[in-house]
Amino acid sequence: MFEKLVNGLPDQIALLDARWNIIASNDAWTDYCAAHGFEVFQVGHNYLEELERLNEEKREAARATDAVIAAIKEFEQGRPSMYRHVYSGPRDGQETQIRIASMEIGGRKYFTVTRIDVTELVQLRRLRQGFSTSLIHTQEEERRRMGREIHDSTMQQLSALGLAVSQLKRTRLPGESLALVDDIEELLFDAQRELRSIAYLAHPPQLSRMDLSEAVRTLVEGFGRRAGLITSFEVEGETDVQWQNARVAIYRVLQEALSNVHRHAHATQLSVRLIGRKSMIHLIVADNGRGMPVDVSPGVGLLGMRARLAELGGRLIVRKLSPGTAVIGSVQRT
Template sequence: MNDLSNGAGKRQAETALSLDAFYRALFGHPNFLVYVIRVLPDGSFLFEDANQPVAELANRPLDEVIGARPGDCLVPEIAECLEANLALCVETGEPRVYERSIDMPDGRLSWKTNLLPASEGGGPLRHVVGVTRDVTFERTLAGIADNSQALIRSLGDATSNVIYLFDLKSRGIRFSTGQHNMPLGYDPAEIAEMGDQMIPRLIHPDDVATVQEHVAGLANLPDGEIATVGYRVLHRNGRYRHHLSRNIVFSRDSAGDAELVLGVAEDSTDQDRMEEEVRALSERLLTLQIEERRRIAQELHDSTAQHLTAAGLALARLVVNLPEMDPGSEQAAQLGQARADIEASLHEAKQEIRVLSYLLHPPVIESHGLREAVRNFALGFGDRAGLEVEVRIGEGTELIDDDVSIALFRVCQEALANVHRHARATQVTVALEIEQSTISLCVRDNGIGFDQSTLSAAAQSGIGLAGMRERMTRLGGSVQIGGSGRGTSLTATVPRPAQIRPSAS
């Protein structure tokens, strides 16, 4: 038994780190200034031992440091600070930790120092062990972080926007600006205290699901990509404000997952209201345009066309009442040609008025539906204008809502009016289709086409093309025009609602 105990003790002694080995390892570390200070009877201090980094700080050989007082070998600022803290360590008998930064020829340096009192057998304190570490780089990074945070706060306070860091793990705000202007009426500390309850407490109930879906998607957001979401948020005054947030990944955890997201929240309430007012004004102008067209069409039909008919009758009476003349005479021939020319002009004028009146006052879509309104209008236009018109309408168009139906029909109306005015076409195709992601209306003719300068001039000369684009833009769609010497095509598209299936191919 004793042999076993002796063997275990021997192995423990062999594996235990000796104090001398620890001492050598600590003194040999290149990033630590390690030194032993002897406390002299008069209360002064000198270096009893030190490692090479201490000599480098003192800028002298190590043997000139050992045995010297701190004030004799160190920069005065460093020596005074060290001796003051050594005195406190000796006086209290407690360890001390302090940091100090000073300006050196190579720049500003920062150190963190630990002083450990060492006494033997409870006698007076004779030695203090010091370990000093250069923390300049750490303090520089901390200063940069503080300055960056101050800059972000200043930017946030100088604008009505809120800049924030959102923690995807806790679902709370880690940092936010706006403590001075408080655009929502809440102090940033109040927002932070809400934690993961911030979204259900402040976001409008109808927008909570949208915001939560947006937040869930941020976890998979690639670096450098911006995600945007609009929502209504509760102001302290009890009213909801419209906001638009843009988010980008700020930092990731050790596993590479998004951890913090940087966001900028912009109050878009006033902008949304102005845009709505502009849309309402634009819609009113378009409505006035339609009403004015109907009035002009009625005038053309009821007044101008009747005047032309009366002129034709008057011409016939004039011819009947002319004195008799030799049918073979030159005078009779000239009179006959003049009559034929006038009658042809009257016929063309009445035909033009008939077409224009129809274009300006088309069938009422509200009573016909989009499918029948487009078909009847296009075919009626062809009959009056003397054009060959083909109409192709896909299945499901009867499910298109009123706003989209009216907008597409007005585009069809304007496009056919442009064909009549400019194209010199003989054939027109009108196609209304429900595609995979869009509802499209295409009007294509075989006319003379156009060049880009002609299109630009047409876009600036009236509200026809601008009106079409305004209608489509309001619905999230677009208008595309293409053309060459073989004709022109105009295609208007709007997003397809989920409840409407694509037309069968």
């Protein structure tokens, strides 16, 4: 009955008993095993024993055996109910997903093993990641260009204006006019500080030249000096991130979070923590500002941070503090 149900499916499917003996398979499974020299995985053979034998022989076609054997051991201890693993081979460029699921029928335990050709899906995912990387690179270049323009042009003009105001103060002005000049000078100082902060966030130290924790520390401390904030930075656990897209995502989330603090929070203190937990890296940005209004709708910044992390399988959480706000970004680091 099992064979009749699954014979028309393109995926390769086998049914195993509780001892991992292959008791049934569909045509796709049988044809694949015959075509690639895996007759040992036909009905009547023990799936686990044949995997272990292939693993000892270290055959190139058995690249997935280590991971699958480990998963089977987990099944025997009653932990997972579903297992998935994608591996390359046996043909160049081919990507295969192997999936194991447990089930119970009439009080007896069985397993299904399914092999699916996911080559096109993996290639599409790589294309999407490549496009995402290219887009991030373009955005970085545009940010740096804007930062340079603000620094080289607008800031220089404001500096010249500041000199003119200083000269004006040294002239003999009536009391009311002098007070007005003082107000102009204070507004000019605020504008310079605002632009320094914006320019620094748009053109921060390049991540490619530092490890993630060093880059985060430099960005936080530099931003604090320019924005007039008291800042702190802490590292907890292993924060080395091998996945370049994850490093960039965490760094860009930090930039956007700092920008939100600067524009909306009216904070005086800022704390940032970078935490490594097993396969995850977490960024926490907390301020003592006025917090987010209850009825506020998410802006482009929050939506962009959430989308950037979600694309990599991560998540963004915003929590209300008393006082202030905490932004928590999490993503896998490998």
